[in-house]
Amino acid sequence: GATWVSLKIEKGALRDRAITYGVYAALAVIVLYALGGVYLAYGGLGFKVVGDVAVNGPSNPRNAEVVKEAGAWLLNYGTYPWMIAAPVLGFVGTLLALLGLKTKADPWAFIGSSIGVLGIIGSVGVSMFPIILPSTIDARSSLLVWTASSSHTTLFIMLGVTLVFLPIVLLYTAWVYKVLFGRIEVKALKTNPDLY
Structure with missing residues (x-):
């Protein structure tokens, strides 16, 4: 949000405040995202599919066996090494946004923020694959890509x-x-309160 405001608002106090908040937010995202990865590795979270899955069979969650296993959300990165691109984009995009905000390069800040969000959300998808919705009550009832169609x-x-x-x-x-x-000017907001 801060990168969008810095891109859209005229240069002045409001834009500077958005940039300041954006810098703190980017730093928080980097730290919290890294801590989230550590928690995935050592926090006892994770589900994995065991046995064969009938990918062409009827859509029934009970046709696949899913079990809880600590650290299982990170197994896909060993099986499919290309998936590491998602968390890398999460970190690199956020760093690019941080640098863009610090240097007041608004387009780069917005592009970096977009790449960071794409990478962070994408890392959830690639970490959980093929599980779409894990069941914490009954792991066998978790929905997979093939059983939730x-x-x-x-x-x-x-x-x-x-x-x-x-x-x-x-x-x-x-x-x-x-x-x-284009950029929004404060004087335009004063003359036309319905501008936005």
Whole structure:
């Protein structure tokens, strides 16, 4: 948020305050993200799939066995080394945002922030794969990529709806960004309180 404000607001006290908060937030993200990784390794968290999974079978969570295992969320990084790209992007993007904020290079701060968020959220997905929703009550009832799917008819209907509505959403979003392009000036807000 701070990188977006620094990109959109005119140069002045409000922008400087956003940059200051953004620097502290970026430092907190780096520290907390690293601590989260340590907690995943040593905090007793984790689930993993044992045995074979019928990837072409019926969608039934009971067709796969999931067990709790400490540190299991980190196993995918050994099995699929390319997945390390997600946490690396989380750290590198946040560092880029931090440097962009410190040097007041607003576009780089925003790009870095976006890359950092993408990497952090992506690391959750690649760490948990193939588990989508672990069950802490009954690990065997956890939902996997293959056991939480819909029927072919449902997926086809969803595809049709997406083909119709996604272009509309993208066009509307592009129009909004075009209308809201540029920096906001405080004097414009004083003369037109409905500007935003």
